[in-house]
Amino acid sequence: MxxxxxxxxxxxxxxxxxxxxxxxxxxxxxxxxxxxxxxxxxxxxxxxxxxxxxxxxxxxxxxxxxxxxxxxxxxMPAIYIFILIGMVISSFMHSGTIATLMYYGLSWLSPTLFLAIGLVLCAIMSVATGTSWGTVGTLGVVFMGIGAAMGIPLPIVAGMVVCGATFGDKLSPISDTTNLAAMSAGTDLYRHIYAMLFTTIPSFIIAFVIFLVLGYHYANNNPVLLEVSSIQIALDSTYRLSPLITLLPLVLLGVLSIRKVPAEVTMSCSIILAVLIAIVYQGQSSIAVLNALWENTPASTGIANLDALLGRGGISSMxxxxxxxxxxxxxxxxxxxxxxxxxxxxxxxxxxxxxxxxxxxxxxxxxxxxxxxxxxxxxxxxxxxxxxxxxxxxxxxxxxxxxxxxxxxxxxxxxxxxxxxxxxxxxxxxxxxxxxxxxxxxxxxxxxxxxxxxxxxxxxxxxxxxxxxxxx
Structure with a gap:
């Protein structure tokens, strides 16, 4: 035709x-x-x-x-990926992959490097989840509170959060806009991501250096780490956070992506591994985990924004x-x-x-x-x-x-x-x-x-x- x-x-x-x-x-x-x-x-x-x-x-x-x-x-090929994206996100939530990234990532914060590290953490979160909105609604809110306690102007903190959150929204293989752009232009998903690396990485490095320099102006300020501590306690009480196990789905996703395995196969393998970890290692109900692949539900950590993020994903969310x-x-x-x-x-x-x-x-x-x-x-x-x-x-x-x-x-x-x-x-x-x-x-x-x-x-x-x- x-x-x-x-x-x-x-x-x-x-x-x-x-x-x-x-x-x-x-x-x-x-x-x-x-x-x-x-x-x-x-x-x-x-x-x-x-x-x-x-x-x-x-x-x-x-x-x-x-x-x-x-x-x-x-x-049509991208439509298949759209369906898989929702299942990748929900399975990563239940396996503890996202929770582990948040828990250990937040431990890296220091007053001098707050803006630079915050940028990297938001970027990692957005790449892992494929969403800028979820990153802004969780880590972004936490960083705004800590930034205010440090005396850092809130517009600067907000700009840092948006930069990091947008990084993954543009570059993540499970981001809807990344897949949509590749689909609409008629190019392969990984070819699209490869092309973006040429301009995205230098731009991100420039932004990182700028935030690093800005951060040194607030080196003598003392942060209030109550927000970080409460999130880490909530995550630790909800999941078993062993990086050698919980990060395996993300590692598998990255390895297969680098080897240019078709996106549908890569995502399916990561989903299966994450589901197994959620059931066997996290001890979750197999029925609940499998139902979450269709429609995930909020977690019960006691922190509203955190519960909302951990409840993202599922086919219906796409x-x-x-x-x-x-x-x-x-x-x-x-x-x-x-x-x-x-x-x-x-x-x-x-x-x-x-x-x-x-x-x-x-x-x-x-x-x-x-x-x-x-x-x-x-x-x-x-x-x-x-x-x-x-x-x-x-x-x-x-x-x-x-x-x-x-x-x-x-x-x-x-x-x-x-x-x-x-x-x-x-x-x-x-x-x-x-x-x-x-x-x-x-x-x-x-x-x-x-x-x-x-x-x-x-x-x-x-x-x-x-x-x-x-x-x-």
């Missing part, structure tokens, strides 16, 4: 494409933030609107449905993101298949000749998508659909596309007050987005590093070279 526009159908004019997109943006932005309408409902209305425009070009219902189905068919992704992919199928995307941005993209300019334009487009639609998910999908033909034309690997889209969408969503991520961070940490945004060095430094490296020709993967590797 082909998703190109058949010759018997009319091509959309620029004005019609502009009107089509403008109404979609107004529907999402106005409906979500002005009227409080469910994002899924708004996506349904956008599908009807885009379908009506496709109908005016000569498409009929079955052909419009085929455009949507073609897009969904290409996304339903909101998965259903939204399916609807957005279907919308992208219409917009791309009927030619609206190509017509609207033909004037801009055709003027982009240099690779660095293409990367910069992709990143800016992702940021503008967040500004307009308030959600990184939709911005990721639409921008991948939008720029993919240009990257293929310049023989740039699709992994560079997915990386650039994440640097524009995933990295900036927490820096905008009216996005769902920005609103959540501000409410949870008690600091306004515009106050902590200047200190979220990693989030905006990543885009700067990416453009500089593209200008120097560093970290750019060739699609032709990748095809040769596959054929060997």
């Amino acid at each position: 082909s998703d190109t526009v058949p010759n018997s159908f009319k091509s959309p004019r620029f004005l019609q494409s502009l009107i089509c997109f403008s109404v979609i943006i107004m529907l999402i932005a106005g409906g979500l933030f002005g009227l409080g309408i469910s994002l899924h409902t708004l996506m349904f209305l956008c599908l009807l609107w885009a379908g009506a425009h496709a109908y005016s070009l000569g498409y009929r219902y079955l052909q419009i449905r085929e455009l949507m189905s073609n897009a969904l068919y290409r996304a 339903s909101w993101t998965l259903l939204l992704a399916l609807m957005a992919i279907a919308l992208g199928g219409i917009l791309h298949g009927a030619g609206f995307l190509a017509t609207l941005l033909a004037g801009i993209i055709t003027r982009v000749k240099r690779t660095a300019s293409l990367v910069a334009t992709t990143i800016v487009s992702g940021f503008l998508g967040n500004l307009a639609m308030g959600e990184a998910y939709i911005s990721i999908i639409l921008n991948c659909q939008l720029f993919k033909p240009k990257y293929e034309q310049q023989q740039i690997d699709n992994a560079v596309l997915s990386r650039s889209v994440e640097e524009g969408s995933t990295m900036t969503t927490g820096l905008i007050p009216w996005t769902t991520a920005g609103a959540f961070y501000a409410a949870t940490l008690g600091v306004d987005v515009l106050d902590y945004a200047p200190y979220a060095f990693f989030n905006y430094m990543n885009a700067i590093v990416a453009v500089i490296m593209a200008s120097l020709g560093v970290g750019l993967l060739s699609a032709k070279a990748h095809q040769k590797e596959i054929s060997v």
